[in-house]
Each structure stands twice: as structure tokens, then as C-alpha cells.
Amino acid sequence: xxxxxxxxxxxxxxxxxxxxxxxxxxxxxxxxxxxxxxxxxxxxxxxxxxxxxxxxxxxxxxxxxxxxxxxxxxxxxxxxxxxxxxxxxxxxxxxxxxxxxxxxxxxxxxxxxxxxxxxxxxxxxxxxxxxxxxxxxxxxxxxxxxxxxxxxxxxxxxxxxxxxxxxxxxxxxxxxxxxxxxxxxxxxxxxxxxxxxxxxxxxxxxxxxxxxxxxxxxxxxxxxxxxxxxxxxxxxxxxxxxxxxxxxxxxxxxxxxxxxxxxxxxxxxxxxxxxxxxxxxxxxxxxxxxxxxxxxxxxxxxxxxxxxxxxxxxxxxxxxxxxxxxxxxxxxxxxxxxxxxxxxxxxxxxxxxxxxxxxxxxxxxxxxxxxxxxxxxxxxxxxxxxxxxxxxxxxxxxxxxxx
Amino acid sequence: xxxxxxxxxxxxxxxxxxxxxxxxxxxxxxxxxxxxxxxxxxxxxxxxxxxxxxxxxxxxxxxxxxxxxxxxxxxxxxxxxxxxxxxxxxxxxxxxxxxxxxxxxxxxxxxxxxxxxxxxxxxxxxxxxxxxxxxxxxxxxxxxxxxxxxxxxxxxxxxxxxxxxxxxxxxxxxxxxxxxxxxxxxxxxxxxxxxxxxxxxxxxxxxxxxxxxxxxxxxxxxxxxx
Numbered sequence: 001x002x003x004x005x006x007x008x009x010x011x012x013x014x015x016x017x018x019x020x021x022x023x024x025x026x027x028x029x030x031x032x033x034x035x036x037x038x039x040x041x042x043x044x045x046x047x048x049x050x051x052x053x054x055x056x057x058x059x060x061x062x063x064x065x066x067x068x069x070x071x072x073x074x075x076x077x078x079x080x081x082x083x084x085x086x087x088x089x090x091x092x093x094x095x096x097x098x099x100x101x102x103x104x105x106x107x108x109x110x111x112x113x114x115x116x117x118x119x120x121x122x123x124x125x126x127x128x129x130x131x132x133x134x135x136x137x138x139x140x141x142x143x144x145x146x147x148x149x150x151x152x153x154x155x156x157x158x159x160x161x162x163x164x165x166x167x168x169x170x171x172x173x174x175x176x177x178x179x180x181x182x183x184x185x186x187x188x189x190x191x192x193x194x195x196x197x198x199x200x201x202x203x204x205x206x207x208x209x210x211x212x213x214x215x216x217x218x219x220x221x222x223x224x225x226x227x228x229x230x231x232x233x234x235x236x237x238x239x240x241x242x243x244x245x246x247x248x249x250x251x252x253x254x255x256x257x258x259x260x261x262x263x264x265x266x267x268x269x270x271x272x273x274x275x276x277x278x279x280x281x282x283x284x285x286x287x288x289x290x291x292x293x294x295x296x297x298x299x300x301x302x303x304x305x306x307x308x309x310x311x312x313x314x315x316x317x318x319x320x321x322x323x324x325x326x327x328x329x330x331x332x333x334x335x336x337x338x339x340x341x342x343x344x345x346x347x348x349x350x351x352x353x354x355x356x357x358x359x360x361x362x363x364x365x366x367x368x369x370x371x372x373x374x375x376x377x378x379x380x381x382x383x384x385x386x387x388x389x390x391x392x393x394x395x396x397x398x399x400x401x402x403x
Numbered sequence: 404x405x406x407x408x409x410x411x412x413x414x415x416x417x418x419x420x421x422x423x424x425x426x427x428x429x430x431x432x433x434x435x436x437x438x439x440x441x442x443x444x445x446x447x448x449x450x451x452x453x454x455x456x457x458x459x460x461x462x463x464x465x466x467x468x469x470x471x472x473x474x475x476x477x478x479x480x481x482x483x484x485x486x487x488x489x490x491x492x493x494x495x496x497x498x499x500x501x502x503x504x505x506x507x508x509x510x511x512x513x514x515x516x517x518x519x520x521x522x523x524x525x526x527x528x529x530x531x532x533x534x535x536x537x538x539x540x541x542x543x544x545x546x547x548x549x550x551x552x553x554x555x556x557x558x559x560x561x562x563x564x565x566x567x568x569x570x571x572x573x574x575x576x577x578x579x580x581x582x583x584x585x586x587x588x589x590x591x592x593x594x595x596x597x598x599x600x601x602x603x604x605x606x607x608x609x610x611x612x613x614x615x616x617x618x619x620x621x622x623x624x625x626x627x628x629x
Contacts, residue, residue: 004512015500313496316457317510317557318485320478396457400496 002330009331013338016303023299024339026292027379031343031372032350033285038368039351040360041278045271047360051193052267058096059129060237061261062088062223062244078257079219084247088223089125091243094236097125098225100207104214108203109175110162117158118202119176121210129226137170137185140206148208153185155202174203179213181205233262292339293379300332300387311391312399325392332384333377340376344369404596405431405454405565410463412449412619423449424619427463433564436588436597438610445616448569451600455488455567456480485513489558489566489595493573495550497542503529503553504538510561528560529553532586548579555586559595566590568599572606584609 013020065077080100089098102121107114124139126132134153144151152174163169173180190199211218227236237260244258304311311324348364355362410427413420424446431437441447452458453465456472459480465473467487475483484490489510497506507525516524529538532552542550551571558566568587572580580603588609591597599610607613608627615622 004518309496310498313498314509314513315481316455316484316490316496318481318513318561320481320513322478323481323513397452400457400492 002326005327005330006334008327009334012303012331013335019299020335023295024335024342026295027289027336027339027376028292028343028346030285030289030292031340031376032347033288034282035344035347035368035372036350036354037281037285038278038365039347039363040354040358041274041281042363042365043351043355043360044358045274045278046363048270048274049267050361052263052270057263058227058229058233059263060225060227060233060240062225062240062258063221063261064258066256066259078248079221080223080258081218081220084244085220085223087247088225088240088243092236092239094227094231094239096226096228097128098223099123099125099129100220101126101222101224102207102210102215102220104210106176106214108158108162110172113162115158115161117155119210119214120202120204121207121214122204123207125226126204126224129224132190133188135186135188137183139185145206145208148206148210148212150179150181150209151184151206152181153187153204154183155187155200155204156189157198157201158203159186176203176205176213181209233264237262289375289379293336293383296332296336296380297383297386300328300335300384301390303331304328304387304391307391308394308399308402311394312396312402315394315396316400321392324394325388328388328391329381329384332387333380336380336383337373337377340373343376344372347372404433404468405429406464406466407454408464408466410450410453410460410465412446412453412458413461422619424453424460426620429614429621431596431598433596434591434594435612436591436610437599438607438613439598439600439616440602440604440607440613441616441622442602444618446619447600447616450616451567451569451598454565454598455490456483485510486561487564489561489563491551491554491558491566491568491571493570495542495547495554495574497550497553497557499543500541502539502541503534503545503556506542506553507557507560510557514561524560525556528556531559532556546579547575548582551575551579551583552586555583555590559590563595565596565598568597570601571599572601572603580606 062080064079082100085098085100088095099122104119104121105116106119107116108119109115120126123145127134127139135156137153139153140151143149154169154174159169162174163172169183169186172183174183187200187202187204193199205214225236225240227233240260241256244260245256248257250256314324314327348369351364352362354360407427407429410424410429411422412424413422415421427450439447439450449458453460453473456475460473463473464471467483472480472483490496498509504522504525507528508521511521511524526535526538529535532555534549534552534556537545537549537553540549542553545553551574555571566587571587572583575583584606587597587599597610599607601607611627613625613627615624
């Protein structure tokens with residue numbers, strides 16, 4: 001009986017092919033967009049996570065103030081001083097490297113060229129923590145760091161902008177507003193980071209030089225630390241926190257007035273955001289599924305009315321109400337199910353295309369594919385039940401007489 | 404085999420109620436060929452629908468082999484039609500864009516028979532009405548007479564006990580009409596009870612008994628000794 005109803009449904013769909021196709025398109029679009037949205041969302045999340053991990057999963061960011069929510073720090077912010085840095089560096093075995101970091105955006109001048117770039121005051125440990133090597137030249141030496149001599153290390157983008165292709169770069173002097181510094185090293189190309197900004201658009205100067213000439217204060221607002229490979233990140237984090245609490249004389253009743261964050265925390269935040277986005281996009285797509293379902297109900301109601309006579313004939317030759325119900329229900333399930341299958345294929349194709357287009361990881365979530373397929377059939381049941389009941393509840397004589 | 408006692412059929416309620424049938428007492432024996440005649444509005448179609456369990460009487464008893472058919476549930480009546488009755492209609496009532504074979508198969512499908520058995524039995528039934536070379540034709544490709552033959556094949560395919568025919572020749576010319584009647588008469592001779600509504604005397608002449616209705620009551624019965 002079910003088998004027959006299934007083939008009968010296929011015949012009916014073929015009989016009104018154009019109408020069936022147009023009806024099913026609603027479901028196709030709905031299912032395809034749900035699958036594409038979820039897959040693309042997951043792929044993007046995976047890619048971001050991967051590249052953040054590449055940035056350094058063993059890196060800790062130490063900053064004054066307490067992060068209370070995304071971008072919302074607490075009111076009291078006592079900056080670190082050089083002594084904090086040195087204590088951390090000398091007392092904590094867990095740290096592979098630790099460097100202060102300070103940023104400024106400034107115009108630099110070389111010959112007749114003006115160029116606005118990122119000036120970053122760091123120590124050599126910054127290169128270690130960022131796993132960043134020099135292509136040419138050398139890092140800062142001890143006296144340069146201590147006294148803040150006028151030297152700098154430049155990134156690839158700065159070089160491409162300021163220097164001619166064959167020009168000798170090391171030893172040249174670059175002007176920064178009121179002082180100039182000698183290029184002693186060239187950084188390897190690093191490319192764009194996860195958020196799309198060019199990491200090579202940079203000029204590194206000794207941290208002490210930055211304080212003296214640019215920021216004009218001895219405050220430290222950010223320290224980057226790399227944790228030794230065999231030591232868990234959490235452990236290093238706890239050690240840093242304990243030491244800083246002690247140095248800042250924070251008793252157990254008070255919260256930290258600084259924060260130690262890791263990329264893993266950032267990854268968590270990012271995946272939280274992408275998950276919410278994925279759910280939102282999926283929900284929007286799901287609405288189109290409901291619209292598609294209403295389309296199916298509409299066409300099934302038309303079909304039931306058109307086939308009133310057929311229903312009468314079937315009842316006359318012995319079809320029970322439930323036989324008619326099953327026939328029309330299966331028809332709408334097959335219709336929406338076929339739409340679902342095409343939608344899954346299309347959705348996977350879109351996901352695949354998007355991964356190439358957006359350069360993100362290809363994720364085909366089998367769960368969402370199965371759920372989408374089942375859901376498309378569920379739509380067939382939910383939106384098919386009213387037309388099917390209408391058909392099943394017909395009176396055989398009236399149905400037979402229907403013109 | 405069939406016994407109607409005091410059958411009454413009323414449509415509507417209260418002042419607008421119209422009585423279509425009243426005091427119908429009728430006995431039909433197995434193997435009989437009964438024609439029901441009468442002017443329009445005499446209630447002959449209603450009577451046929453009640454006999455065919457497509458409609459239920461408002462009052463009275465409908466016994467089929469001692470089974471009270473009038474009080475059966477809707478599903479039970481569907482089963483009764485499925486196993487006991489076969490229907491042919493004036494307008495053939497075949498499914499459009501459906502081949503003869505598929506049309507004839509429908510009653511068998513509801514009996515839950517296998518695909519192969521359905522096809523075999525449907526083919527046999529079409530052969531009996533002389534349409535074995537038209538099994539893949541759709542109604543639109545067949546003449547009226549051929550369509551009615553397909554309808555007869557569909558009515559007879561499940562080997563019913565009673566054939567209910569509602570003006571089976573109404574849409575056909577005289578020659579085709581008589582061919583159809585010959586066919587029905589042949590089935591009757593094989594033991595199938597036939598109950599037919601018609602308004603043509605020469606078609607009713609195929610029946611062994613003619614019942615004349617007028618204003619919802621049996622006016623007279625004419626037996627034709629054959």
C-alpha cells in the first residue's frame with residue numbers, strides 16, 4: 001500500500017511536472033540555504049580558529065585593567081612598569097620570552113617618500129614570542145635596548161613602499177617625525193592576519209626608544225609572553241597572575257586589576273560569535289523553509305480540489321478514508337522530500353563553492369544534512385496533513401458528482 | 404441476497420427537509436438483473452447510491468446476506484464496496500492521464516495484492532472486455548465505448564458479487580450502448596447480480612426485472628420471464 005502510494009505520488013508529480021518543480025523550489029532553496037549557512041559558518045569558524053592557533057597558541061597577553069566583556073574594561077587601570085616586566089622575566093621559569101609592546105601609527109619619511117605605518121616598540125623577545133624571524137640584518141643589541149638608540153627593524157610592506165627594488169636597505173636611515181633611525185634588520189614576510197590586516201606593514205623600534213621619543217611615558221600597556229612548550233598555558237597564566245597580584249598588593253577580597261589572556265580565550269570568543277551568527281543565518285534560512293512548506297500546502301490543496309472526482313472514484317472502488325489520507329500525505333512528503341534531496345545537493349555545492357571563494361575550510365556537517373533531509377519530509381507531513389485530511393473527509397457521492 | 408425494508412431517505416432537516424425515498428421494500432436475489440427506472444427526481448439514483456453504500460438511508464433496513472449494511476461505519480462500507488461491489492457510471496469515471504491497465508488495477512491495489520498479481524488480474528479483466536490491445540492507452544485516447552469497457556473491467560476485476568451500474572449507456576450511441584449491455588448481460592449470466600439505473604426502455608429490457616419509481620416510491624415492478 002505504502003509502496004503503491006509512493007509510486008502513485010511520483011506519477012502524480014511527473015504528471016504536473018512544472019507545477020511540482022516550482023513548488024519544490026521553495027523547499028530546495030530553504031534546505032540549500034540552511035545547509036550552506038551552517039556549513040559556511042562552521043568552515044569560517046574552523047579557519048579562524050586554525051589561523052588564530054597559528055598566531056601562537058602558547059602566547060599570553062598581559063594587560064592592565066580587567067576585561068569585563070568584549071571591549072569593556074574596568075575603570076581602574078594601573079599600567080605596568082619596567083620593574084614588572086623584569087620581575088616576570090627573571091622569576092618565571094615557565095616563560096620562554098616576554099616583551100612589552102606599544103603601538104603608534106605614524107608617518108615615516110625616507111628621501112622624498114612619506115608613508116604612514118605602524119610603529120611598534122618591542123624588545124627582542126617579541127620576535128621570539130611571535131615566532132618571527134629576520135630575513136636580513138640583526139635584532140636589537142643589549143645597549144640599543146637599554147639606552148633606546150635610534151635603530152629599527154622594518155617589515156616587508158614598508159620596504160616595498162619606501163625602497164627601490166635593488167636598493168641596499170640595511171644601514172639606511174628612516175625619519176620618524178623628530179628623529180631618524182638606522183635600519184638594522186628586515187623582517188620575514190608574514191602576510192595578513194586572521195582579521196585581514198597586513199602584519200608586514202610595520203616598523204619595530206626598541207621599546208625604550210618608543211617610550212622616550214613617542215609615548216613619552218614609562219608606562220607599559222601590553223606585554224606578550226610565550227610559554228615554554230612543555231608547560232601548560234593555564235599554569236603559566238596562574239603563575240603570572242599570582243606574581244602580579246603580589247606585586248600589586250591585591251588581597252584575596254579584590255579582583256585582579258589586570259588581565260592575562262590567551263589566544264584560546266580569543267578562539268572561544270570567536271567561535272561563540274560565529275556560532276551565534278551561524279544560528280542566526282540558519283534561522284533566517286529556516287524561515288524560507290516554512291515559506292516553502294506553505295507553498296506545498298497551497299499546491300496540495302489545489303491538487304485535492306482538482307482531483308475531487310478521482311477521490312470519489314477511489315472511494316467508490318473501496319478506498320477507506322485512511323487510504324486517501326496516506327496517498328495525499330505521501331504525495332506531499334515525496335514532493336518536499338525530493339525538494340530536500342535537491343536542496344542538500346545544492347547546499348553542499350554552495351558550501352563547496354564558498355570555501356573556494358572565501359578561502360575557508362570545507363566543512364560538510366553530516367548531522368545538519370540529515371536533519372535537513374528529515375526536516376524537509378517533516379514539512380511534507382506538517383503542511384500536507386491539512387490537504388490530505390480535506391481529501392480523506394470527502395463524501396464519496398459529492399466527490400463523484402464534482403465537476 | 405439483498406433485502407430493503409422500509410427504506411427512507413430525507414435530505415435536510417425541519418421545514419426544508421425533502422423526502423427523496425420512502426417506504427422502499429425490495430428484495431433482490433443472487434444472480435438477478437434488476438433495472439430501476441423512473442422520471443427525473445423519482446429517487447432512482449439515491450436508491451442506487453444506497454444500494455452501493457455510497458449513501459446511507461435515513462430510516463429502514465438494508466440487509467445484505469443477513470448483514471445490516473445500513474449501520475456499518477464509513478470504513479466498513481469502504482471494505483464492503485472493495486470486496487462485494489463493482490461500479491460503473493454514466494461518465495465512465497476513469498482516472499485521467501492514467502492507462503487502462505492502471506485504472507483497472509486500482510481496486511486490486513486497495514485489496515493489498517502484489518504488483519505482479521495486480522497487473523495480471525487487470526490484464527485478464529481487460530481481455531474479458533476485449534481491450535487487451537489497449538492496455539497502455541489513456542482514457543483520452545479511447546472512444547466512449549472503449550472507456551466504458553475499461554470501467555467495466557475495473558468494476559469486474561476484483562470479482563464482485565454485485566455490479567452497480569448508473570446509466571451505463573447514457574453517454575453512448577445506441578449501437579455502442581447495446582454492445583455494453585451485451586457485455587453486462589454476459590457477466591450477469593456468469594452469476595453476477597446486476598442492479599442498473601436507466602431511463603431507456605430498450606436498455607432496461609436486458610434486465611430480468613424492472614422496478615419503476617415515482618416520487619420516491621416503488622410504482623410497479625415488471626418481471627420479464629426470460
